[in-house]
Amino acid sequence: MAEAAPSSTVTPTRADLFFGYAKIGLLGFGGVGAWARRVIVEERRWLTERDYAEVLGIGQVLPGPNVGNAAVMIGRRFHGLAGALLATSGIYIGPFCVLMLLAWAYQTYGQMPAVAPFMQGIAAAAAGMVIGMAAKMTSKLRPPPEMIAVGLAACGAAFWWRLPLPLIVAILAPVSIVLAHRRLPPAVRRAA
């Protein structure tokens, strides 16, 4: 089934928006992307698969976390400003409270001799996790050579040359968008 009929989607109440997004936030260990799709499309059926992908696509193009941007747009769509506020606070408040607890624990126990190497071990693993994530995204996307060059340039500019992010984005994003456009089949290219 490519796309569900419109009648199969459910309009969330204001409370649904808050609690649905609170669930997404609190379950989202290592990122909320996978859970957001699962809760919104599969479990609660607020949006169809295609609808959600479209909202997420716009969220991706705007600055900020794509799932957070999608929360604002989905909240607004169902309940206006109140909906946007409820969905957004739902996704941020739970994890924020957990972070407060962690910050407190770190402040209280962080100086203990056993905690420093413990945190150092997690930090080293987390660093590798981020590099591994970039490597995995690259292998999955199998980008053409010019896109790999753009990625390497962004990485080098941020890590070795320490250029400011606005400058990196201002230079590389237009170049990369033009390159992406050139890769499209001619028929699609005319439409874009």
Place this chain on the structure above:
Amino acid sequence: MRDEILWQLVLGFAAISLVSVGGGIAVLPEMHRLVVETHQWMTDAEFARRYALAQAAPGPNVLVVGLLGWHVAGWVGMLVATISMTLPTSLLAFGFAKFRKRMAGKAWLKVIERGLVPVAVGLIAASGLILARGAATGWVTGALAIASTIFVWRTNYSPLWVLVTGALVGLAMGV
């Protein structure tokens, strides 16, 4: 003095938020510049540890700013940094929601999306390298970082296993 620091947090993170292509992790190099290089509020290693601590919490990755703000100015700093990082982009998304129907499924939107991906991936790689510079200081932590890179890259297991292993190895080092 304290007010001045809070304003630096507000302006710094709001500015980063508005150029955060690809979400929270891609802007780590810029956060590092703000809190480690420009203001020298913390060291490389402390920065890497704050990030690791944030990984132990669920939720969107941008929330790491809360821990950076907390390090700089306590609970108020945590709240101020989090709001500065999330509010500007949320307002922007709210404004754009109106054009959603007009934008949805458009070919040019797909092209922009595709064009931004390599930039975001490159920035994420830079984030990882910056974190590794702060965290992988000895040969054990270096090996740990390399092993977790390969694990996350080559397998489909949850990355949480990597963090658990890192914690256990860290504990063993401390004993």
